[in-house]
Amino acid sequence: MIGRFFFVSLFMALFCSSVLAAEPVKPAASGTPNTTVQAATVAAPAAQPVAATAAKPIEAPKVAVPALNKVRPNRGITIGMFGVIIAITLGVVVWAAKKTTTASDFYAAGGGVTGLQNGWAIAGDYMSAASFLGMSGLISLYGIDGFMYAVGPAFSFIAILLVIAEPCRNAGKFTLGDILSFRTSAKPVRAVAAVSTVTVSLFYLIAQMVGAGKLMQVLLDIPYKVSVIGVGILMVGYVVFGGMKATTWVQIIKAGLLMSGTVLLAFLVMAKAGFNPVTLFTDVVNSPQIQDHVRINLLKDAIPKEGFDYGQRFLEPGLFLKNPLDQISLGVAWALGAAGLPHILMRFFTVPSAKEARKSIVIALFINSSFFFLINLIGFGAALYLTPQLISSVDKGGNMATLLLAQLLGGGAGSLGGDIFLAFICAVAFATILAVVSGLVLAASAAIAHDVYVNIVMDGKADQHTQVKVAKITSLVVGISAIVMGLMAEKENVVAFVALAFAVAASGNFPVLILSLFWRNFNTAGVLSGLLVGTITTLGLVMVSPVMTYPQQIANGAKKIITALETKQAGGSVLNEKELKVLEKAQADFKKNDGGTSMMGLKAPLFPLKNPGLVSAPIGFIAAILGALLFREKRAEDMFDEIEVRQITGIGITKASDH
Amino acid sequence: MSEQTYDWSSIAKHPKYLELKQKKRTFLFSWWIGSTIYYFLLSLLSAYAPSLFKVKMIGVVNFGYLFILSQFVMCIVVALVYTKVANNQFDRLTDELTQSLQKEGAI
Numbered sequence: 001m002i003g004r005f006f007f008v009s010l011f012m013a014l015f016c017s018s019v020l021a022a023e024p025v026k027p028a029a030s031g032t033p034n035t036t037v038q039a040a041t042v043a044a045p046a047a048q049p050v051a052a053t054a055a056k057p058i059e060a061p062k063v064a065v066p067a068l069n070k071v072r073p074n075r076g077i078t079i080g081m082f083g084v085i086i087a088i089t090l091g092v093v094v095w096a097a098k099k100t101t102t103a104s105d106f107y108a109a110g111g112g113v114t115g116l117q118n119g120w121a122i123a124g125d126y127m128s129a130a131s132f133l134g135m136s137g138l139i140s141l142y143g144i145d146g147f148m149y150a151v152g153p154a155f156s157f158i159a160i161l162l163v164i165a166e167p168c169r170n171a172g173k174f175t176l177g178d179i180l181s182f183r184t185s186a187k188p189v190r191a192v193a194a195v196s197t198v199t200v201s202l203f204y205l206i207a208q209m210v211g212a213g214k215l216m217q218v219l220l221d222i223p224y225k226v227s228v229i230g231v232g233i234l235m236v237g238y239v240v241f242g243g244m245k246a247t248t249w250v251q252i253i254k255a256g257l258l259m260s261g262t263v264l265l266a267f268l269v270m271a272k273a274g275f276n277p278v279t280l281f282t283d284v285v286n287s288p289q290i291q292d293h294v295r296i297n298l299l300k301d302a303i304p305k306e307g308f309d310y311g312q313r314f315l316e317p318g319l320f321l322k323n324p325l326d327q328i329s330l331g332v333a334w335a336l337g338a339a340g341l342p343h344i345l346m347r348f349f350t351v352p353s354a355k356e357a358r359k360s361i362v363i364a365l366f367i368n369s370s371f372f373f374l375i376n377l378i379g380f381g382a383a384l385y386l387t388p389q390l391i392s393s394v395d396k397g398g399n400m401a402t403l404l405l406a407q408l409l410g411g412g413a414g415s416l417g418g419d420i421f422l423a424f425i426c427a428v429a430f431a432t433i434l435a436v437v438s439g440l441v442l443a444a445s446a447a448i449a450h451d452v453y454v455n456i457v458m459d460g461k462a463d464q465h466t467q468v469k470v471a472k473i474t475s476l477v478v479g480i481s482a483i484v485m486g487l488m489a490e491k492e493n494v495v496a497f498v499a500l501a502f503a504v505a506a507s508g509n510f511p512v513l514i515l516s517l518f519w520r521n522f523n524t525a526g527v528l529s530g531l532l533v534g535t536i537t538t539l540g541l542v543m544v545s546p547v548m549t550y551p552q553q554i555a556n557g558a559k560k561i562i563t564a565l566e567t568k569q570a571g572g573s574v575l576n577e578k579e580l581k582v583l584e585k586a587q588a589d590f591k592k593n594d595g596g597t598s599m600m601g602l603k604a605p606l607f608p609l610k611n612p613g614l615v616s617a618p619i620g621f622i623a624a625i626l627g628a629l630l631f632r633e634k635r636a637e638d639m640f641d642e643i644e645v646r647q648i649t650g651i652g653i654t655k656a657s658d659h
Numbered sequence: 660m661s662e663q664t665y666d667w668s669s670i671a672k673h674p675k676y677l678e679l680k681q682k683k684r685t686f687l688f689s690w691w692i693g694s695t696i697y698y699f700l701l702s703l704l705s706a707y708a709p710s711l712f713k714v715k716m717i718g719v720v721n722f723g724y725l726f727i728l729s730q731f732v733m734c735i736v737v738a739l740v741y742t743k744v745a746n747n748q749f750d751r752l753t754d755e756l757t758q759s760l761q762k763e764g765a766i
Contacts, residue, residue: 144723148705151730155698158737162691278718285719315721316713317705324706331702335695358745362738373731641671648680649753651766652665 071400071407073219073426074419081427082220085253089238089434092249096242103454103467106243107174107446108349113248115356119363122347124251125439126153126338126364127258127371129432130211130498135372136405137398139379141388142298142320143313147376149321152334154372157365159339159510161358167517167647169348169357175443176342176509177451180516183639184524190451192531196508197342197447199535202482204341204501205440207494209486212433218400219426228486235437236479239445240472244350247438254428254435259367261428265402266374268409269381277377284380285311289387294319297388314383325609332613337502340509343443354650378402385409403429441482445474496547499611503542506613507620508534515624517647520640522624525631530624537619541612543600551596552603558590665766673765675756683749686741694737701730 104110113121131153139146172179177193209228216227238246273280284290291310295301298319304310313319321327338344348357382391382401385408394400403425407413410421449471454462462470489497512530515522542548565583569575575583597603609615646652670676705712705723712723760766 144727147724147727148701151698151701151727154731154734155694158694158698158734159691161738161741162687278720281719281724312713312719312721315719315724317709317723321705324702327702327706328699331699335698355750358742362742365734365738369731369734373728376727638668642667644680645667645670645676648683649670649676649756651670651757651760 071218071394071403071422072413073403073407073422075221077419078219078423078426081423082430085257085427085431085434086234088253089234089246089250089431092253093238093242093246096245096249100241100243100245101468102464103174103450103471105245106468106471107346107442107450109244109248111350111352113350115351115359116363117248117252118347118351118356118360120255120367121248121251121350122344122360122364123367123371124253124255124258124432124435125343125347126368126436127255127432128208128211128436129215129429130208131372131375132258132262132429132432133215133399133402134397135375136379136382137391137395137401138320139376140382140386140391140401141293141398143294143380143383144315145317145320146379148317150372150375152331153338154369156334156338157361157368159336160344161361161365163514163517164339164345165348165357165361166354166650168345168513169351169354170650170653171517171643171647172345172349174346174349174450175446176345176513177447177455180512180527181455182516182643183636184516184527184633187456189524189527190455192528194447194451196504196531196535197451198444200340200501200504200509201342201440201444201447202478202485203497203504204343205437205444205482206485206489206492207497207501208433208437208440209482210489210492210494212437213486213490215399215429215433219403219429224490225487229483231433231437232479232483232486234434235441235482236476238434238438239441239475239479243468243471244346244442247435247442248350250431250438251435254431255367257428257431259371261406261425262371262374262378265381265406265409265425266377269377269385269405272381272385272409280377280380280384281315284314284384285309287311287384287387289389290314290383293388297392323609325614326611329609329614330611332617333499333502333506333611335506336510336617337506337613340505340513341501342447342505342509343439345513346443346446347439353653378405381405437482441475441479445471445478448478449474493547493549496542496545499545499547500538500542503538503612503616504535507538507616508532511617511621511624515621515628517643519628520637520644521632522628522640523631523633523636525633526624526628529627530620533623533627534616534620538612538616541607541609541616544602544606545610545612546605546608547610548598548600548602548605550598550602550604551593555590555593555596558586558593561586562590670760670765673756673760675752675759679749679752679756682752686744690737690741694733697733698730701726 099110100106102110131150135146135150137146138149168179171182175193176197177190180193181189209231212231213224213228216222216231217224220227222230238250270277270280273283291314294310294313295304299310299313301308348360351357351360379401382405386401386404388398391398391401391404394404403422406425407418407422410419411417449467453470453474454460454467458466508531511534512522512527515526515530561582565575565579565586568579598605607615704726712721712726714722716722716725757766
C-alpha cells in the first residue's frame with residue numbers, strides 16, 4: 001500500500017507542478033494585444049508590433065481592400081460534418097474496445113499495426129492544426145519566410161528515420177522508459193523518464209487544447225469552455241475505451257482527411273493558375289494588394305522607394321524570420337526534437353518488426369513532406385486570391401487563411417459550395433485536433449501507468465487486468481488534468497508551451513535516447529544527469545526568453561504610440577476616429593502594463609533566443625556524457641553488447657504481444 | 660527485461676555482425692550528418708547570403724524558393740536511398756547473420 005500511496009502522491013505532485021507552472025503567467029498575459037486566436041501554436045508569430053503603423057503617417061492604400069472580420073461557416077453543415085466524424089470515430093472506439101484486453105493491446109495495439117497503417121498514423125499524430133492553419137497563414141502574410149518555416153517539421157523526420165525508428169522498435173516495448181532503463185538502474189531512470197515524458201506531453205497537450213478551444217470557439221460560435229471540454233471528453237473517450245487501437249485509427253482517419261483537404265485546396269489553387277506554378281508566382285509578385293502589404297505593413301515604407309519591387313520582395317527572405325540565430329536554434333529543436341517526442345516514439349512499438357517500423361516512417365515522411373510542401377501553394381494562393389489585408393483583418397496571425405481560401409474556392413461566402421468546402425476544412429481541423437491530443441494523452445498515461453506504477457511501484461508484477469485498469473484510470477486522470485489546464489490557460493501565450501515541449505524533447509530525451517542506443521559507456525548517471533540538466537536548462541531558458549510575456553515591453557510599445565499621436569495632436573492636426581481609438585487603447589495598455597514584470601519578475605528577456613535549442617541541446621548532451629564518465633558502471637557497459645545486437649539485428653525481439 | 664537470453668557478447672564478435680554494424684553505422688551517421696548540414700545551410704544562407712536567395716531562376720521564382728523546395732526533395736531522396744540500402748544490404752546481412760547463428764546453435 002505504500003507503493004500505491006507513493007504512486008498517488010507522485011501523480012499529484014506532477015499534476016500540481018504543471019498547474020503551478022501554468023498559473024502564474026495569467027495576470028501578465030491579459031494585457032497582450034494578441035489574445036485573438038492562437039490556434040497556430042507552432043507557427044503563430046509573436047505579437048507583431050502592429051502599433052508602429054499608427055505611429056507613422058502612412059499613405060492610404062491605392063487599392064480597394066475588401067473588409068471582413070470573421071469567418072462564418074454555415075453552422076448546420078459544419079455541425080453535421082463534425083457529427084459524422086464523431087460518429088465514425090466512436091464506431092472505431094466501440095470496435096477497438098472489444099479487442100483491448102492486455103497492456104500490449106492498450107499501449108501498442110498488440111503490435112499488430114501494419115507499416116502502411118502506422119505510417120499514416122504517425123503522420124496523423126504529428127501534423128497539427130497549427131501547421132494546417134498557422135503555416136499557410138504565415139506564408140500568406142510573410143511570403144517565403146513562412147515556406148522556409150515549413151521545412152523544419154518536414155526535415156524533423158530524418159533523424160527518426162535514420163537513428164530512432166528501427167533501433168527503438170528492436171530495443172523497446174511501450175515507452176521511452178523501457179529503452180532508457182534497458183541497461184541501467186531501472187527505477188530511478190524510469191521515474192525521471194516518466195517525469196520528462198509527462199512534462200513534454202502535457203505542455204504540448206495544453207497548447208493543443210487551448211488552440212482547439214479557440215478554434216472551435218470561432219468556427220462553431222460556442223464558448224471557449226464548451227469547446228475545450230467537448231474536445232477533452234472525446235479525447236478521453238477514445239483513449240480510455242479504445243487505447244492504442246482506437247487512437248491509431250483516429251489518427252489514420254485524420255491523416256486521410258487532412259491530406260485530402262490539403263491536396264484538394266492545392267489542386268484548386270493550381271487550377272486557378274492554369275497548373276503553371278510560374279504563373280501563380282508571377283501573379284503573386286504583380287498583385288497590387290500584396291505589393292501594398294509588403295510596403296506598408298511589413299517594410300513600413302510610407303512612400304514607395306523608387307524602382308523597388310515590393311511584390312518580388314514577398315518571395316525573398318527576411319520579412320518574418322529576422323534573427324538568424326533564432327532560426328538556427330529553432331532548427332536544432334526541429335532536427336532533434338521530433339525524434340525525442342514520446343508520443344511519436346510510442347508509435348513504433350505498434351508494428352511487429354523493424355522492417356515494418358522502417359516502412360512506416362518512410363510512408364510518414366512522404367506524407368509529411370508532401371503536406372508541408374503543399375502548404376506553400378495554399379499559403380501563396382491565399383495571399384493572391386484573398387489578399388493579406390483581408391486575411392489579417394480576420395486574424396492578425398493569419399490563422400484563418402486556409403479556411404477563408406476554402407470558402408472562396410468552393411464558390412464564395414454564402415454559396416452552397418463555399419459553405420460545404422469551408423465546413424469540410426473545419427471538420428478536417430477538428431479531426432486533426434482530436435488525433436493529436438489522443439496520442440499525447442496515451443503517451444503521458446503510458447509513462448505514468450507503465451513506468452511508474454507497474455515497473456516502479458509493483459516491480460513489474462502486475463497482471464494484465466490490473467495493468468489495463470491502471471492504464472485506463474491514468475488516461476482518465478491525464479485527460480481531465482489536460483481539460484482543467486486547458487481551461488485555465490485560455491489567456492496564456494501557448495506558443496511558449498510548444499517551444500518548450502520541442503526543446504525539452506531535443507535537449508533532454510533525444511541525447512539520452514541516442515547515447516543509450518549507440519554508446520557503450522553510457523549508464524544510469526548519464527541518463528539521469530542528461531534528462532535532468534537538459535530539461536531544467538530548457539525550462540529555465542524558456543522562462544527568461546522572449547516568448548514569455550513582458551508587460552513592461554508592452555507598456556513601452558504603447559508609450560511610443562502615445563508619444564507619436566500626442567506629438568501629432570500638439571502639432572495642431574486633429575486625430576481621426578481611428579487614431580483616437582488607437583490612442584485610447586495605447587493609454588489603457590500603458591496604464592495596465594507599466595512597471596509590470598514577467599512571471600520571472602523580469603522587465604525584459606534575459607536570454608535572447610525564442611527557442612533555446614541551440615544552447616540547451618548541447619548542454620543536454622554534455623551533461624549526459626559527463627554524468628556517464630564521472631560515474632562509470634560496469635553492468636551497463638557489459639550489457640551494451642545486448643542492446644546493440646538487439647537494436648541492430650532485431651535478434652531476441654520482444655514482440656509487444658509477448659509481454 | 661530479456662525473456663530470451665543469448666550469449667550477446669559472442670554474437671557481438673561474430674564477423675558477419677561486425678560487418679553489418681560497420682556498414683549500418685557508416686551509412687546512417689554519414690547520411691544523417693550530411694542531410695543535417697544541408698538543412699542548416701538553409702538558415703545560414705538565407706541569413707548571411709540573402710542576395711543569393713534573390714537571384715531569379717525561372718521567371719519570378721528565385722533561388723531561395725528552389726532551395727527550399729530542394730529541402731523537401733532531399734528528405735524524400737534520403738528516405739528512398741535508405742529504403743533501398745536497408746532492403747538490399749542490411750536486411751540481407753541480418754538474414755545471413757541469423758542463419759549462421761542458428762547453424763552454430765547460438766540462437
